[in-house]
Amino acid sequence: MATRSALRSKVRSRGVKLKWGESAPSFRHQLLHKRLPPAQDELQDDTRPLLIVIGGGFAGTLVCRKMTRDYHVVLIDAKEYFEYYPGICRTYADPKDYLVVACGSQYGINLQAIQSASTGHECLWYPTCLQSSMPDSRWNTLDERFLAGRRRHIDREYNELVELNRKGATILVVGAGFVGIEFATEVKHFFSNIDIVIVEARDACIGVMPEKCIEYVKSYLARKDIKVIYNQAYKEFMSATDSIPADFSKANQSLQELAKEWGITEPSRIYMAVGLRPINSFMPAQCLSPGKRGGWINVNKYQEVMLGDSPVEGVFAAGNCCSYAEGSDMPAFPKNAFPGEDMAAVACYNIRVLQAAKDSSSGCCFGLCRPRRKKEAHWGWGTGLCATSLGPDDATLVVGSTPERGSGFVALTGVIAALNKEFVRWSKVNQIAGGCFGGLVWKLAH
Numbered sequence: 001m002a003t004r005s006a007l008r009s010k011v012r013s014r015g016v017k018l019k020w021g022e023s024a025p026s027f028r029h030q031l032l033h034k035r036l037p038p039a040q041d042e043l044q045d046d047t048r049p050l051l052i053v054i055g056g057g058f059a060g061t062l063v064c065r066k067m068t069r070d071y072h073v074v075l076i077d078a079k080e081y082f083e084y085y086p087g088i089c090r091t092y093a094d095p096k097d098y099l100v101v102a103c104g105s106q107y108g109i110n111l112q113a114i115q116s117a118s119t120g121h122e123c124l125w126y127p128t129c130l131q132s133s134m135p136d137s138r139w140n141t142l143d144e145r146f147l148a149g150r151r152r153h154i155d156r157e158y159n160e161l162v163e164l165n166r167k168g169a170t171i172l173v174v175g176a177g178f179v180g181i182e183f184a185t186e187v188k189h190f191f192s193n194i195d196i197v198i199v200e201a202r203d204a205c206i207g208v209m210p211e212k213c214i215e216y217v218k219s220y221l222a223r224k225d226i227k228v229i230y231n232q233a234y235k236e237f238m239s240a241t242d243s244i245p246a247d248f249s250k251a252n253q254s255l256q257e258l259a260k261e262w263g264i265t266e267p268s269r270i271y272m273a274v275g276l277r278p279i280n281s282f283m284p285a286q287c288l289s290p291g292k293r294g295g296w297i298n299v300n301k302y303q304e305v306m307l308g309d310s311p312v313e314g315v316f317a318a319g320n321c322c323s324y325a326e327g328s329d330m331p332a333f334p335k336n337a338f339p340g341e342d343m344a345a346v347a348c349y350n351i352r353v354l355q356a357a358k359d360s361s362s363g364c365c366f367g368l369c370r371p372r373r374k375k376e377a378h379w380g381w382g383t384g385l386c387a388t389s390l391g392p393d394d395a396t397l398v399v400g401s402t403p404e405r406g407s408g409f410v411a412l413t414g415v416i417a418a419l420n421k422e423f424v425r426w427s428k429v430n431q432i433a434g435g436c437f438g439g440l441v442w443k444l445a446h
Contacts, residue, residue, distance in 0.1 A: 049071050050074065051063075051071040053074065055077060058337040059319030059344035061082060067351070082100065083150070084428065084432075087425050092154060092157050095158045099425060142156075161191050164269060165194050167268070170194070170267050171197070171271060172197050172199060174234045174272050176205035176230075177205075178386075180198055180205075181206060181388060184198055185224065185391045186389070188225075189393075195265065197226075198221075199228075205217055205218065207405070209398055209401075210407065210409060213388075213396050276320060280295060280296065280297050283297055284307065287305055299322045299323070299325065299328075302346070302374045303343055303344075304316055304350070314351075314354060318346070318347045320336075331403035338382040338383060338445075342446065350374045353372065382445060384401040385398070392418065395417035395421050398410055
């Protein structure tokens, strides 16, 4: 079995490069061996309650870390690696800065201390629901469930940017939210010869932020010659059909006309940055908010999944997949890592409450210290933090945000804010990889 040091050796502060052909045979053998389930008699000897975690993102891995001592944890995920997705915009422009933890089938299970298979930890892999559509996809040669396929996709996109930079082409970024701004500024930093135009349906970029933050970002975009077209809905120049043609910038005549109106060169490539869409179709429709792709999973303030108006006992949801049901008196939480982990921490505590009600001996001191009352989710200090990268050397940090639009204040800008975000990136990946320092930092944070 791979030791913690063997796994951590694959992680670097500025990215991970896994070239499977160069991997030691013993390491490959260990990964293949760990994909096998534990022996049946070992599972029978494990008397801990079974806890199934679906999804190995920020919330899912937090649950695994917190619960693996007292529960037999089974993590189900569609991929074999953890990707630090808040940093993915930089990765496309600078592939060597790819923050990923690849731990084979051990990924997500007992990440703080890798134990032997006799403890009964499992990690199951299953095909994604989109596998049947892969033959019709433009990316049908890439299987991003595996790290090698994901890496090839990133390299392919990077080479596209290299070619666009060589030609001095124009690209169009649709959406001036956090993802659109970060992607545009990262590309401009590494590919200065590319002309970048951002289209935004609202009258301001990152419109949920305080005015001072918005003005700072606008000033940065102006200095870098990144043009922003406001009050322009992307549906006006994109195909209304569900399937978008490969070269829809030339297929749609209205975009060519708008490019002349805006005074820009017709874009050679369009990047969509218009927010998250839920893919929760594996859940019953009664548990979901309305939506074409399954909607968000409805939860109450205890993070319990709601089936209509009633909670489902023993089933919880946390992170980007869920939203608070109507009547729960809960605000809409931001769809990012820190709030997701806060939700997961609440779910973990409430799972222990349910278990304590069934087993009075659970908890320390012969059950005297067992949790008895459920915790409620709340808008914590971490939920009000928002860091926006403006390339590798600039950023903003807003603190004290509330659900009210434009709340909070700018605490840091410039290089110091950029260093702060880099520390967050490094410490989180270090924690997921089982590092002591990152584990301590985020233990205190939550």
